[in-house]
Amino acid sequence: MIEAHGLARTFGTRGGPVEAVRCVDLAVAPGEIVGFLGPNGAGKSTTLRMLTTLLAPTAGTARVAGRDLRSDPAGVRRRIGYVGQAGGTDPGVPAGEELRLQADLYGVAGARGAGGRIAELCARLDLEGLQERPSGSLSGGQRRRLDIALGLVHRPPLVFLDEPATGLDPHSRGNLWEHIARLRDQDGTTVFLTTHYLEEADALCDRVLIIDRGRIVAEGTPSELKRRVSGDVVTLEPAGGEAAAGRAREVLSGRPGVREARAAGPVVRLRVEDGDRALVELVRALDAAGIELASVRLARPSLDDVFLTVTGRSLRDEPAA
Numbered sequence: 677m678i679e680a681h682g683l684a685r686t687f688g689t690r691g692g693p694v695e696a697v698r699c700v701d702l703a704v705a706p707g708e709i710v711g712f713l714g715p716n717g718a719g720k721s722t723t724l725r726m727l728t729t730l731l732a733p734t735a736g737t738a739r740v741a742g743r744d745l746r747s748d749p750a751g752v753r754r755r756i757g758y759v760g761q762a763g764g765t766d767p768g769v770p771a772g773e774e775l776r777l778q779a780d781l782y783g784v785a786g787a788r789g790a791g792g793r794i795a796e797l798c799a800r801l802d803l804e805g806l807q808e809r810p811s812g813s814l815s816g817g818q819r820r821r822l823d824i825a826l827g828l829v830h831r832p833p834l835v836f837l838d839e840p841a842t843g844l845d846p847h848s849r850g851n852l853w854e855h856i857a858r859l860r861d862q863d864g865t866t867v868f869l870t871t872h873y874l875e876e877a878d879a880l881c882d883r884v885l886i887i888d889r890g891r892i893v894a895e896g897t898p899s900e901l902k903r904r905v906s907g908d909v910v911t912l913e914p915a916g917g918e919a920a921a922g923r924a925r926e927v928l929s930g931r932p933g934v935r936e937a938r939a940a941g942p943v944v945r946l947r948v949e950d951g952d953r954a955l956v957e958l959v960r961a962l963d964a965a966g967i968e969l970a971s972v973r974l975a976r977p978s979l980d981d982v983f984l985t986v987t988g989r990s991l992r993d994e995p996a997a
């Protein structure tokens with residue numbers, strides 16, 4: 677659905693050229709939800725603006741929704757939806773009118789006409805009963821869903837969402853994620869979104885691309901990324917306190933798949949390659965050594981750990997809005 681090669685954009689500024697995006701290659705398959713994650717200024721919006729034809733690349737090529745970005749930008753625009761960070765609604769205009777105007781702009785017709793498409797979208801995005809309300813009177817979550825409905829009026833197979841959940845409270849955020857997942861599950865819509873929220877990428881995205889300083893620095897499913905970059909963490913507590921923990925550490929360190937083993941008081945923390953498999957082996961090894969366990973816990977590293985490892989910075993330090 678998206679295939680980009682060597683995409684780059686340099687801005688000329690008074691202080692000299694700024695290489696916002698440097699040689700980005702990316703591929704997005706139909707029906708995927710792909711998250712583009714990175715700190716402020718990493719190059720997310722610039723990449724999104726290039727892929728949606730709003731900004732010309734300095735170098736590189738891309739096919740987006742089956743059309744060539746450079747030779748057929750109008751074809752790309754017809755086949756994609758774009759929902760920007762600010763949204764595009766006039767606060768005084770009723771939601772239904774915004775949708776009708778958008779449908780007119782795209783010449784939406786078909787068997788049931790624009791009215792049918794609008795009713796379908798309102799049902800899909802929980803906007804029923806809100807059509808007469810000026811968009812400025814809607815809640816943050818309702819307004820974001822209206823923005824998304826506007827981006828989908830012309831039934832694009834691919835939609836770009838620029839930080840869809842920014843500024844929403846946790847409840848509305850979770851609700852919005854459910855709606856976005858449903859677009860993929862029920863309509864097969866491909867979604868490419870930028871985000872600052874690690875939990876958004878984790879909960880919603882099939883695949884995550886991490887961009888830093890204009891380059892993609894890591895890529896994979898959320899669980900692949902977590903496994904590849906940091907390994908899993910096993911925390912176990914032998915019955916028998918500190919002495920038993922020390923013995924357990926000796927038994928376990930150096931075993932296949934164990935990268936690191938540390939005893940801290942009565943607890944042993946291990947970094948292991950594949951936690952699900954390792955856990956069985958570790959428990960067996962302790963059993964064979966006659967060490968009884970009081971508790972054992974397996975945790976996957978968070979995407980924040982991944983982010984910190986690949987960029988050297990924490991996303992948590994970045995402003996969320």
Ligand SMILES: Nc1ncnc2c1ncn2[C@@H]1O[C@H](COP(=O)(O)OP(=O)(O)OP(=O)(O)O)[C@@H](O)[C@H]1O
Pocket residue numbers: 687688689694695696697714715716717718719720721722723
């Ligand atoms: N029109 C412009 N002129 C000059 N520099 C620009 C312009 N647009 C973006 N940049 C610079 O390009 C770099 C990438 O910016 P971009 O907006 O793509 O980052 P981002 O990852 O979307 O950040 P954010 O999360 O803050 O939106 C930044 O250093 C930014 O200052």
